[in-house]
Amino acid sequence: MLHETALIATIATGLGLAFLFGLLTSRLHLPPILGYLLAGVAVGPFTPGFVANTALAPQLAELGVILLMFGVGLHFSITDLLSVRRIAVPGAIAQIIAAAILGAFVAWLWGWSWGSGLVFGLSLSVASTVVLLRSLEDRGALDSVDGRIAVGWLIVEDLVTVLVLVLLPLFSKVLGDLAQENANTAGFSGIFGIDFMKILGLMLLKMATFGILMFAVGRRVVPWLLGNVVKTGSRELFTLAVLAIALGIAVGAATLFGVSIALGAFFAGVIVNESDFSHEAASNALPLQDAFAVLFFVSVGMLFDPRILIQQPLDVIAVVLIILVGKSLASFLIVLAFGYPLHTALTISASLAQIGEFSFILVALAISLGLLPKEAQSLIVAGAMISITINPFIFRSLAPVERWIRRWRGLASALERPAGALAQLLPSVDAGRLHDHVVLIGYGRVGASVVEELALHNIPYVIIEQSRERIEALREIGLPVIFGDATRPEVLGDAHLERARLVLVSTPDAYHSRAILALAKRLNPAIDVVIRTHSDEERMFLESNGAVRALVEEREMAISLTRHALRRFGVIHDMEAVAARALK
Numbered sequence: 001m002l003h004e005t006a007l008i009a010t011i012a013t014g015l016g017l018a019f020l021f022g023l024l025t026s027r028l029h030l031p032p033i034l035g036y037l038l039a040g041v042a043v044g045p046f047t048p049g050f051v052a053n054t055a056l057a058p059q060l061a062e063l064g065v066i067l068l069m070f071g072v073g074l075h076f077s078i079t080d081l082l083s084v085r086r087i088a089v090p091g092a093i094a095q096i097i098a099a100a101i102l103g104a105f106v107a108w109l110w111g112w113s114w115g116s117g118l119v120f121g122l123s124l125s126v127a128s129t130v131v132l133l134r135s136l137e138d139r140g141a142l143d144s145v146d147g148r149i150a151v152g153w154l155i156v157e158d159l160v161t162v163l164v165l166v167l168l169p170l171f172s173k174v175l176g177d178l179a180q181e182n183a184n185t186a187g188f189s190g191i192f193g194i195d196f197m198k199i200l201g202l203m204l205l206k207m208a209t210f211g212i213l214m215f216a217v218g219r220r221v222v223p224w225l226l227g228n229v230v231k232t233g234s235r236e237l238f239t240l241a242v243l244a245i246a247l248g249i250a251v252g253a254a255t256l257f258g259v260s261i262a263l264g265a266f267f268a269g270v271i272v273n274e275s276d277f278s279h280e281a282a283s284n285a286l287p288l289q290d291a292f293a294v295l296f297f298v299s300v301g302m303l304f305d306p307r308i309l310i311q312q313p314l315d316v317i318a319v320v321l322i323i324l325v326g327k328s329l330a331s332f333l334i335v336l337a338f339g340y341p342l343h344t345a346l347t348i349s350a351s352l353a354q355i356g357e358f359s360f361i362l363v364a365l366a367i368s369l370g371l372l373p374k375e376a377q378s379l380i381v382a383g384a385m386i387s388i389t390i391n392p393f394i395f396r397s398l399a400p401v402e403r404w405i406r407r408w409r410g411l412a413s414a415l416e417r418p419a420g421a422l423a424q425l426l427p428s429v430d431a432g433r434l435h436d437h438v439v440l441i442g443y444g445r446v447g448a449s450v451v452e453e454l455a456l457h458n459i460p461y462v463i464i465e466q467s468r469e470r471i472e473a474l475r476e477i478g479l480p481v482i483f484g485d486a487t488r489p490e491v492l493g494d495a496h497l498e499r500a501r502l503v504l505v506s507t508p509d510a511y512h513s514r515a516i517l518a519l520a521k522r523l524n525p526a527i528d529v530v531i532r533t534h535s536d537e538e539r540m541f542l543e544s545n546g547a548v549r550a551l552v553e554e555r556e557m558a559i560s561l562t563r564h565a566l567r568r569f570g571v572i573h574d575m576e577a578v579a580a581r582a583l584k
Contacts, residue, residue: 040301064296073269128356
């Protein structure tokens with residue numbers, strides 16, 4: 001193929017096959033990322049047929065990395081992280097350490113050095129943001145307590161990985177220099193010697209200078225620049241400005257400060273996120289970001305050699321077991337150790353049972369630095385494709401696994417620690433007043449609005465919440481709240497369900513809602529149950545199984561907007577008829 005058309009052919013073929021394979025995997029209810037990776041395998045040098053330009057693919061992948069990292073920074077929420085910091089920060093760090101140790105041990109068995117094994121384990125420790133968010137959205141659990149913990153956990157993993165990407169070149173240089181000088185006697189004392197400290201100090205100084213410059217100057221210049229572009233009224237110029245900021249800061253960070261382009265792009269996203277134009281920037285940059293992210297996954301797939309599945313099947317199995325069993329078991333035990341319910345522990349462990357984009361970026365950097373052999377790339381891609389394929393089935397198995405564990409009461413009691421004082425009402429709460437009261441399950445944005453109205457009209461209520469951080473905050477302001485999983489009889493018993501008039505479920509987790517409905521009706525057959533849900537199919541199931549009403553979020557919003565519009569125009573209407581039409 002002519003050199004002039006190689007770039008066009010690579011992009012066209014990559015995007016075309018990515019679309020076909022992505023559509024196929026979506027039809028099979030699998031994440032589209034799997035399809036993008038398979039498209040890369042199809043046009044790679046290790047499979048017959050058309051072979052894309054392997055020299056151009058890494059450059060396209062580099063653009064994909066910049067835009068991916070910019071997107072991570074653009075959606076970084078310090079508020080979300082702080083809301084679950086007590087479990088997400090120590091939990092994610094502990095899980096990363098566990099995965100790194102497992103990876104290093106397996107790599108040691110393969111004959112790799114301890115340094116290579118450690119980097120390999122780190123690449124196995126971080127889950128895919130895209131896969132996780134898609135899985136939580138499909139379950140309607142993104143806004144639940146479990147969803148917030150999973151997202152906060154992933155934010156910490158991303159931040160740790162960004163730090164590793166920055167420091168890895170430094171460690172590789174020192175290790176390489178010391179290996180050449182004295183391969184047998186270097187050891188830890190040599191690694192952390194004077195030369196290392198000088199280089200580390202210089203790098204930290206550069207990073208600090210870059211960070212100060214970004215937050216001192218960038219926080220003023222970037223919003224000012226975007227504000228002036230907005231005044232022009234040109235959507236194209238705004239999109240161009242966002243992309244210029246992302247690419248310019250990333251390249252400038254690498255050129256002027258010796259910082260990785262990944263960190264530069266991440267900082268660019270964080271700065272834009274703090275401006276008033278973050279939502280507009282996200283929506284405008286999203287199409288191009290998605291396109292190059294697809295090319296990134298395609299280019300990763302091109303580097304995968306399928307022969308490794310035949311030549312090294314035991315190695316592939318070991319990688320998959322670390323991802324699906326090692327990481328999941330570590331996160332499961334960590335969440336339980338922090339006193340969270342069994343349902344939360346299972347959800348977090350399933351959420352992290354896969355790897356994705358950060359793993360590819362980290363292993364590619366390690367290979368370029370000579371820290372990992374090339375076969376590590378194929379092992380990571382094989383582990384990603386297999387874990388991404390299996391992950392939806394793991395989520396579907398959560399309900400039967402939890403039922404099986406709870407069937408063995410001794411096992412469930414051993415796993416779940418008593419919540420102590422948090423599981424009881426405050427002494428200042430008059431339990432005798434809890435008669436004909438409301439049991440509110442979940443205190444998020446929706447639950448907070450409900451509580452405000454109940455208090456305004458002096459209606460007695462009690463809250464059941466699974467977030468320990470939120471429980472402590474609510475206790476400080478004197479609200480009647482109980483810590484625990486509402487799918488457990490003893491928790492609903494502490495809320496005096498037998499004397500309640502109404503149960504309101506404000507969390508849209510489908511499995512949770514079904515379990516609460518069944519248990520509430522068993523403990524108090526006369527009680528009314530109203531549930532927030534996310535689909536018409538789930539609404540029909542819940543209402544046919546005893547719920548007085550299941551409210552679909554989008555549908556209820558449509559009804560409210562319709563009511564306001566009709567009243568504004570003075571139209572006489574029957575809201576029951578409007579609601580009935582909306583439910584069709």
